Amino acid sequence: MQQSRWSTPECDCLAHRFGNAADRPGRRPRYDSDMSDAEWTLVRDLLPMPGWLAGRGGRPEGYCHRQVIDAVRYLVDNGIKWRAMPFDFPPWPRVYAFFARWRDAGLVAELHDRLRGAVREAESREEEASAAVVDSQSVKADATVAHGSRGYDAGKKINGGKRHLLTDTLGLLLDVAVTPASTTDRDAARILLPAATNRLPRLSLIWADGGYRGHLQDWAVQHLGLVLDVVRRSDDVQGFEVLPRRWVVERSFAWLLRSRRLVRDYERRTDTSEAVIRWSMTMLMSRRLITACRDLDKLYPDRRLWAWAHMLGFRGHFSSKSRRYSTTLGALRQARADFRAAQEREALGVDREPDTVLVLDDWQYAGHGHTPGESALAATIARDLQLNRETAREALAALPVEGEW
Numbered sequence: 001m002q003q004s005r006w007s008t009p010e011c012d013c014l015a016h017r018f019g020n021a022a023d024r025p026g027r028r029p030r031y032d033s034d035m036s037d038a039e040w041t042l043v044r045d046l047l048p049m050p051g052w053l054a055g056r057g058g059r060p061e062g063y064c065h066r067q068v069i070d071a072v073r074y075l076v077d078n079g080i081k082w083r084a085m086p087f088d089f090p091p092w093p094r095v096y097a098f099f100a101r102w103r104d105a106g107l108v109a110e111l112h113d114r115l116r117g118a119v120r121e122a123e124s125r126e127e128e129a130s131a132a133v134v135d136s137q138s139v140k141a142d143a144t145v146a147h148g149s150r151g152y153d154a155g156k157k158i159n160g161g162k163r164h165l166l167t168d169t170l171g172l173l174l175d176v177a178v179t180p181a182s183t184t185d186r187d188a189a190r191i192l193l194p195a196a197t198n199r200l201p202r203l204s205l206i207w208a209d210g211g212y213r214g215h216l217q218d219w220a221v222q223h224l225g226l227v228l229d230v231v232r233r234s235d236d237v238q239g240f241e242v243l244p245r246r247w248v249v250e251r252s253f254a255w256l257l258r259s260r261r262l263v264r265d266y267e268r269r270t271d272t273s274e275a276v277i278r279w280s281m282t283m284l285m286s287r288r289l290i291t292a293c294r295d296l297d298k299l300y301p302d303r304r305l306w307a308w309a310h311m312l313g314f315r316g317h318f319s320s321k322s323r324r325y326s327t328t329l330g331a332l333r334q335a336r337a338d339f340r341a342a343q344e345r346e347a348l349g350v351d352r353e354p355d356t357v358l359v360l361d362d363w364q365y366a367g368h369g370h371t372p373g374e375s376a377l378a379a380t381i382a383r384d385l386q387l388n389r390e391t392a393r394e395a396l397a398a399l400p401v402e403g404e405w
Helices: 037-044 065-078 092-105 107-122 185-199 215-224 247-255 269-299 309-314 328-347 372-397
Strands: 131-140 149-153 158-167 173-180 205-208 227-230
Touching: 037 065, 037 269, 065 092, 065 269, 092 107, 092 269, 107 173, 107 269, 131 185, 131 247, 158 185, 158 247, 158 269, 173 185, 173 269, 185 205, 185 215, 215 227, 247 269
Parallel strands: 131 205, 205 227
Antiparallel strands: 131 158, 149 158, 158 173
16 A cells, blocks of 8 residues: 555644644645645744734634645636535634735735745755746636626737736736736736835846837836836737747646635735735745755765655745754854854953853942932922922811811
8 A cells, every 4th residue: 555645743833732722633635726844844833923922912713723724725626616625634714814814914925925035045046036027817706706896808808807916027926916807907907016125125127028118118117116027029929829938837837726715816905816816826835845855865875865855844944933843043143152252352362261251350349329419409309209209198178178168
């Protein structure tokens, strides 16, 4: 029998360790969208700190973080209804409440950005991108989508919504905006690009297709300091052509369509659609990190990449709040202090044992208490306070007693 890639240890999520979770901590993952132990170890250290644990109030959560995240991933990957959640997950109202809370508080975007930084550094790139590719995709909307969230794209003859993606040169999502399909690419870029530049200060160059040419290029340079380079298609080419840079974002659209929830627009709110897109990219990036460690471990066995795969969440920095999986920040600070002290001793030419005490100077007793001026000022303040108290008592005694009016 083939050995499973999952095990069933006791859950170590924050809800079980510090919250009120008491729901089957030993649940065995059984779906393709479930996180393996290595993938969960990576994602766990990147999860945002809950408000109730950070001291911002709120009731501690009562359901396992790993099971709830697996439930959201199952919904995104398989495209089911919320009410069709499998029975071995927490109840669907609690899963949806978790999804909505993370959507409204921006926690899913925070988790996504941390994973993107880890993937970029694993690819020997800077954490923040300096160049990007922008494009849009029109998708048909379900009957449940409200009239205000849908429109008609006359060019592609699609009644639904439009997804505007800004990706880096690796195809990883930098920002996303979902609008009705009737919104033009230039109008949506005026919303998407300013939000992206606020979060990514290194961003300076963006490649786009012909739908973004015109006054938008001048506006991007004047107001945002961005160079919008339009990659044009040759008029002499017939049929399909792979265009430089533009194919990157087209591949990202293909990645998103592997999640069945994104094949059509099923969401009533545009921010919900944006959250589903970020969850889909989160699944892609976490699996890419773990798969890369597993494949490279065979080529470089001495580096133990698979054994330390969970530390990718800290971008190679072996420190966390947990002593179970890594060293602590206090131990790192002490090691750094000892190293700096050794450097100072070597620079000063001081040769001594680490446990001895080197006296550089001594203290001399200079007295205690106030100076004469400070003593006189303190005495004056004390007399004024005493006089004010006596005046207040006399005024209170002069007031008429009740019934003497």
